[in-house]
Amino acid sequence: MMAKKREKLLEVKGLKTYFFTENGVVKAVDGVDFDVYKGETLGLVGESGCGKSVTAFSIMRLLDYPGKTVGGRVVFEGENLLEKSEDGMRKIRGKDIAMIFQEPMTSLNPVFTIGYQISEALKIHLHMNDREAMAKSVELLKKVGIPIPEQRVHEYPHQLSGGMRQRAMIAMAMSCDPTLLIADEPTTALDVTIQAQILELMKALLQEFNASLIMITHDLGVIAEIANRVAVMYAGKIVEYSDINTIFHFPLHPYTFGLLTSIPRLDVELKRLDAIPGFVPDPLHFPKGCKFNPRCRFATDKCREEEPPLVKVEEGHLVRCWHVDRVKEEVKNGLLVGV
Amino acid sequence: MAKPILQVRHLVKYFPIKKGVFRKTVGWVRAVDDVSFDVYEGETLGLVGESGCGKTTTALTILRLEEPTRGQVIFDGKDITKLKRRDMRKMRKGMQIIFQDPYSSLDPRMKVKDIIAEGMLTHNMLNGRNVYKRVGELLERVGIPADYMNRFPHEFSGGQRQRVGIARALALEPKIIMCDEAVSALDVSIRSQIINLLKDLQNEFKFTYLFIAHDLSVIKYISDRVAVMYVGKIVELADKKVFFDDPLHPYTQALISAVPVPNPDYKKKRIVLQGDVPSPANPPKGCRFHPRCFMAMDICSKVEPELVEVKPGHFVACHFYDKKGGNS
Amino acid sequence: MKRTLRKLFSNVTSLIGILLLLFFVVIAIFAPVIAPPLSDDPYNTPRMSWDINPQPPGFPMSDNIRFIYDTMGKKVKWNKAIFGTEGGGYDIFYALVWGTRTAFKIGIITVASSMLIGLFIGSISAYFGGWVDEVLMRITDIFLSFPFLVAAMVLTTILGKGLDKVMIALITFGWMGYARVIRGSILSAKEETYVMAAKALGIKDGRIIWRHLLPNTIFPVLVQGSMNIGSMVITAAALSFLGVGAPMGYADWGQMVSFARNWIIGAPGHAGQYWYTVFYPGIFIVLFVLAWNLIGDTLRDILDPRLRGEL
Ligand SMILES: Nc1ncnc2c1ncn2[C@@H]1O[C@H](COP(=O)(O)OP(=O)(O)O)[C@@H](O)[C@H]1O
Ligand SMILES: Nc1ncnc2c1ncn2[C@@H]1O[C@H](COP(=O)(O)OP(=O)(O)O)[C@@H](O)[C@H]1O
Ligand code: SF4
Ligand code: SF4
Ligand SMILES: [Mg+2]
Ligand SMILES: [Mg+2]
Numbered sequence: 012m013m014a015k016k017r018e019k020l021l022e023v024k025g026l027k028t029y030f031f032t033e034n035g036v037v038k039a040v041d042g043v044d045f046d047v048y049k050g051e052t053l054g055l056v057g058e059s060g061c062g063k064s065v066t067a068f069s070i071m072r073l074l075d076y077p078g079k080t081v082g083g084r085v086v087f088e089g090e091n092l093l094e095k096s097e098d099g100m101r102k103i104r105g106k107d108i109a110m111i112f113q114e115p116m117t118s119l120n121p122v123f124t125i126g127y128q129i130s131e132a133l134k135i136h137l138h139m140n141d142r143e144a145m146a147k148s149v150e151l152l153k154k155v156g157i158p159i160p161e162q163r164v165h166e167y168p169h170q171l172s173g174g175m176r177q178r179a180m181i182a183m184a185m186s187c188d189p190t191l192l193i194a195d196e197p198t199t200a201l202d203v204t205i206q207a208q209i210l211e212l213m214k215a216l217l218q219e220f221n222a223s224l225i226m227i228t229h230d231l232g233v234i235a236e237i238a239n240r241v242a243v244m245y246a247g248k249i250v251e252y253s254d255i256n257t258i259f260h261f262p263l264h265p266y267t268f269g270l271l272t273s274i275p276r277l278d279v280e281l282k283r284l285d286a287i288p289g290f291v292p293d294p295l296h297f298p299k300g301c302k303f304n305p306r307c308r309f310a311t312d313k314c315r316e317e318e319p320p321l322v323k324v325e326e327g328h329l330v331r332c333w334h335v336d337r338v339k340e341e342v343k344n345g346l347l348v349g350v
Numbered sequence: 351m352a353k354p355i356l357q358v359r360h361l362v363k364y365f366p367i368k369k370g371v372f373r374k375t376v377g378w379v380r381a382v383d384d385v386s387f388d389v390y391e392g393e394t395l396g397l398v399g400e401s402g403c404g405k406t407t408t409a410l411t412i413l414r415l416e417e418p419t420r421g422q423v424i425f426d427g428k429d430i431t432k433l434k435r436r437d438m439r440k441m442r443k444g445m446q447i448i449f450q451d452p453y454s455s456l457d458p459r460m461k462v463k464d465i466i467a468e469g470m471l472t473h474n475m476l477n478g479r480n481v482y483k484r485v486g487e488l489l490e491r492v493g494i495p496a497d498y499m500n501r502f503p504h505e506f507s508g509g510q511r512q513r514v515g516i517a518r519a520l521a522l523e524p525k526i527i528m529c530d531e532a533v534s535a536l537d538v539s540i541r542s543q544i545i546n547l548l549k550d551l552q553n554e555f556k557f558t559y560l561f562i563a564h565d566l567s568v569i570k571y572i573s574d575r576v577a578v579m580y581v582g583k584i585v586e587l588a589d590k591k592v593f594f595d596d597p598l599h600p601y602t603q604a605l606i607s608a609v610p611v612p613n614p615d616y617k618k619k620r621i622v623l624q625g626d627v628p629s630p631a632n633p634p635k636g637c638r639f640h641p642r643c644f645m646a647m648d649i650c651s652k653v654e655p656e657l658v659e660v661k662p663g664h665f666v667a668c669h670f671y672d673k674k675g676g677n678s
Numbered sequence: 679m680k681r682t683l684r685k686l687f688s689n690v691t692s693l694i695g696i697l698l699l700l701f702f703v704v705i706a707i708f709a710p711v712i713a714p715p716l717s718d719d720p721y722n723t724p725r726m727s728w729d730i731n732p733q734p735p736g737f738p739m740s741d742n743i744r745f746i747y748d749t750m751g752k753k754v755k756w757n758k759a760i761f762g763t764e765g766g767g768y769d770i771f772y773a774l775v776w777g778t779r780t781a782f783k784i785g786i787i788t789v790a791s792s793m794l795i796g797l798f799i800g801s802i803s804a805y806f807g808g809w810v811d812e813v814l815m816r817i818t819d820i821f822l823s824f825p826f827l828v829a830a831m832v833l834t835t836i837l838g839k840g841l842d843k844v845m846i847a848l849i850t851f852g853w854m855g856y857a858r859v860i861r862g863s864i865l866s867a868k869e870e871t872y873v874m875a876a877k878a879l880g881i882k883d884g885r886i887i888w889r890h891l892l893p894n895t896i897f898p899v900l901v902q903g904s905m906n907i908g909s910m911v912i913t914a915a916a917l918s919f920l921g922v923g924a925p926m927g928y929a930d931w932g933q934m935v936s937f938a939r940n941w942i943i944g945a946p947g948h949a950g951q952y953w954y955t956v957f958y959p960g961i962f963i964v965l966f967v968l969a970w971n972l973i974g975d976t977l978r979d980i981l982d983p984r985l986r987g988e989l
Contacts, residue, residue, distance in 0.1 A: 058537040058538055058539060059537055172626045174626055175626065202400035202401055202564065202627065203400065203564070203566070203605065203608045203609055204400065204604060204605060204608045204622075204623045204627075205400075205626070205627075206608065206610070207607075207608035207610075207620065207622050207623075208622055208623070210610070211620075211622055229537070229538055230538075230610060231538075231612035232567075232609065232610025232611050232612045233610045234612070235610065235611060235612050235613055235614045235616070236610045236611075255614045256614055256615075259612065259613055259614055259615075260615075269539065270538060270539060271612065273538070273539060273542040274538060274541075274542060274567070274612060275542070275545065275565075275567040275568050275570065275571035275572075276567050276611060276612055276613070277566060277567050277570055277594070277606070277609050277611050278611045278613050278616045281571060283546065283549075284542040284545055284546055284571070285542075286539070286542035286543040286545075286546050287539040287542070287543075288543070290507050290509055290510075290539075290540060291507075291537060291539070291540075306539075410874075413878055415874055415877055415878060438880075439880040439881075439882070440880065441880075442877075442878060442879060442880035443880060446878065446879075447875070447878045449871045449874070449875060450871075451871055454870045454871040454872060455871040455872050455874075455875050456872055456875075457872040457876075457889075457890050457893075457894065458872075458894065459893040459894055460889070460890075460893075468876070468879060468881060468889075469879035469880065469881070472879060472880055472881050472882075472885075473880060515875070518875070518879070522879065
């Protein structure tokens with residue numbers, strides 16, 4: 012599936028976004044690097060609070076006070092978005108980069124019809140007139156599988172079910188034929204049968220539009236389903252970054268490894284879940300050294316002192332851990348289920 | 351086989367839909383519509399289904415936190431739907447519930463020790479002096495240091511709060527605990543800790559669980575038997591293994607096939623259902639699944655299928671498997 | 679930057695509120711020291727002269743009155759009306775000092791009583807719902823349908839003159855707001871799962887209201903109440919102004935302003951001649967109301983964000 016000639020579409024380098032709150036500086040995103048190639052899907056996975064949404068908002072430059080991107084580069088089609096003017100950014104948002112949110116109810120405006128909201132982007136970015144925009148909206152709604160689109164364009168968000176709203180949101184995102192789509196937990200609020208519909212739809216649309224996707228989710232199952240490559244985030248940093256097969260079969264970061272052995276799953280019969288102890292650290296009180304060390308069974312004194320860098324272990328496989336060798340041993344010994 | 355500790359018979363719960371200035375009832379949400387099942391002593395019965403299908407309402411009406419519209423709930427041999435308010439309050443000691451939301455289920459203005467002690471004091475299980483000692487033991491048992499008992503709920507993380515909720519239920523030494531999406535709101539890494547805790551407690555205290563969840567992976571891990579609900583009705587009930595390996599109801603099949611599996615090599619035939627889950631205020635005639643069913647027949651839109659035992663211990667509500675449907 | 683400024687500002691205002699309130703509390707507590715009473719009932723304002731007209735600040739006690747006190751064996755520790763006198767020679771300074779106690783009494787008793795009634799009715803109404811709610815809310819509506827001031831005046835007229843009657847009237851027609859607020863917050867709080875959890879534990883309804891619902895819902899009512907303490911004093915003053923409040927000479931700010939109305943204009947050709955009869959009690963009332971308002975604001979600032987953070 013991966014394109015032979017891998018063309019870089021987006022390059023995020025050393026991205027740092029902090030929140031300057033009354034209680035202190037929250038380093039929500041603290042040095043994140045990843046690339047997105049044309050036509051591929053990058054999964055961004057991690058538990059709540061690890062900085063996935065903030066990463067997405069930073070790329071789109073949609074953060075408000077007290078959040079501020081304080082460092083790094085976001086290079087999209089050769090241009091650093093962080094240096095663009097607000098006007099220039101507006102031309103990109105919704106046109107070249109579109110975003111889909113978890114709760115379509117809050118990201119669709121309740122007082123305008125679905126059709127009006129889709130048309131808006133078409134009129135601004137593609138300079139269509141009212142009639143053209145409306146016709147195109149109907150076409151888009153049809154494309155995302157909304158029945159009787161001619162009628163639905165005139166309806167308001169609350170008249171649609173959750174799944175239909177998410178479809179409408181997708182139609183809106185795809186309206187200007189974006190090259191990059193950022194989906195922030197687009198199926199988390201949906202039931203599994205509806206989630207399955209939306210995932211199928213997204214896969215089909217990506218192919219048709221040849222767009223790239225950053226899929227943000229906490230669900231490893233969804234990642235396995237849709238992503239080509241995966242970045243695992245923990246406490247504001249990428250801890251492991253690789254292609255999908257490697258992540259699921261040969262993970263080298265203790266956190267990734269722990270996640271995979273701890274979740275209940277349909278494909279294998281588990282005697283007991285190998286739960287990761289402890290809890291996700293509070294961003295104001297990150298532990299010293301490796302941020303995972305209080306929960307890590309491989310942790311040594313070095314881990315408690317020094318934060319490991321994200322290093323290349325093999326081609327296309329980056330891991331942020333001092334003791335990759337020890338994890339490798341365990342994976343080799345077949346301790347990972349489902350391999 | 352163990353004896354049933356809880357027997358639910360034709361349980362019905364309708365909520366009125368009120369409209370207008372005079373709050374006239376214009377219709378009914380048929381949240382739970384003629385549900386029957388048994389829960390055996392010491393087992394975990396998983397109750398699964400998509401949101402709005404009536405899982406929570408089932409649990410709440412069993413506990414009479416919502417008054418059932420019709421039907422019986424027989425707990426420990428006694429029909430509790432007939433009990434007076436006061437007797438029901440006593441009965442609550444034997445049946446506890448753990449809620450989904452670890453944030454709203456603890457009173458933010460009460461110390462954790464009082465949250466846990468309240469039930470024991472109400473039921474005169476212990477006196478004021480000994481109760482906090484017991485609270486300490488319970489906290490330790492669920493994995494929270496006993497000296498945290500003087501803290502308020504907001505000083506705990508989501509996972510820890512859920513542990514407090516478990517300790518609160520544990521305190522009354524109930525026979526059956528309903529876990530209503532008890533792990534759904536938790537983070538992935540915390541979820542498995544709580545699931546392990548619930549399993550350990552069951553082994554230790556021989557609890558019976560009615561485990562409600564929308565996540566089939568969790569249900570598969572924790573249950574002995576599984577029941578699926580669809581728009582207020584149970585459509586299939588079977589032993590876990592049979593349920594996952596050989597599901598009969600088309601909805602169950604679709605549901606299982608829709609679950610994303612964290613394994614990119616896992617190949618399966620996915621059944622993608624069309625359309626949305628219908629509203630329980632206006633369920634389709636006949637089989638409630640028929641507008642989305644890929645096996646629907648003529649009879650399906652006319653006659654509602656009954657939940658019948660097609661094999662020992664395997665119940666299905668689908669015309670395809672009863673005599674009328676011609677097959678089976 | 680804007681936020682810090684706003685915070686600082688709100689801190690300054692709350693500081694002012696606290697200082698003002700402290701000022702009044704000190705006056706109320708030390709009233710017997712600041713203005714030693716001359717009769718058995720300290721709320722009887724002593725007269726400095728028999729003259730019908732107000733006397734200017736610094737007016738000394740007239741000799742014949744002094745003589746009466748002396749023959750009564752009272753030790754007069756002061757003999758100047760430093761803020762002047764009202765018509766009839768009532769000492770303004772004395773009345774202001776003891777009037778502070780009256781103000782606290784009116785404010786706190788009326789607000790506390792109406793709040794209790796409101797909490798009781800509102801919480802029962804919200805918790806049980808159904809016909810209980812229906813009946814109680816209809817009653818509340820009926821009380822609300824009377825214009826507050828008119829209703830209070832009519833009731834005071836029926837009950838008779840006097841501050842206690844004024845207070846009864848203020849309580850009778852003052853509880854509905856609290857009932858409404860508490861009903862609203864309990865209606866939403868009772869949907870919280872912890873209430874369901876308490877029921878599931880088998881806890882009695884009364885205890886659920888008392889231990890779970892009220893602690894979680896009472897703060898808006900407290901804020902409202904503290905703001906109302908000031909305005910209750912104003913309302914009582916208005917009733918006095920309309921002639922149904924405290925009698926002349928009673929140490930009550932409202933009464934003072936009320937009787938000062940005859941002197942507001944002054945003698946022909948001497949506009950504003952008797953300014954002190956309105957100015958001093960007026961400023962006390964305004965500051966008292968301001969103090970409670972600022973305190974209410976502060977309470978809201980303190981309670982709200984923390985509440986939000988916790989839930
Ligand atoms: N407006 C804000 N003010 C302060 N901290 C914030 C704000 N928004 C997000 N954060 C913090 O940033 C971190 C990352 O948040 P987020 O990116 O939303 O996580 P997630 O991975 O769940 O999407 C969290 O610790 C959160 O507390
Ligand atoms: N108190 C209530 N009043 C009216 N309708 C309700 C009430 N509680 C639940 N419902 C409705 O009953 C149906 C079943 O809800 P619920 O039992 O919460 O489903 P689940 O727990 O399976 O998600 C839903 O359609 C819901 O809207
Ligand atoms: S660096 Fe140390 S603590 Fe961190 S993940 Fe690796 S082994 Fe664990
Ligand atoms: S009864 Fe008919 S519509 Fe319903 S599940 Fe069976 S085959 Fe499908
Ligand atoms: Mg997020
Ligand atoms: Mg539910």
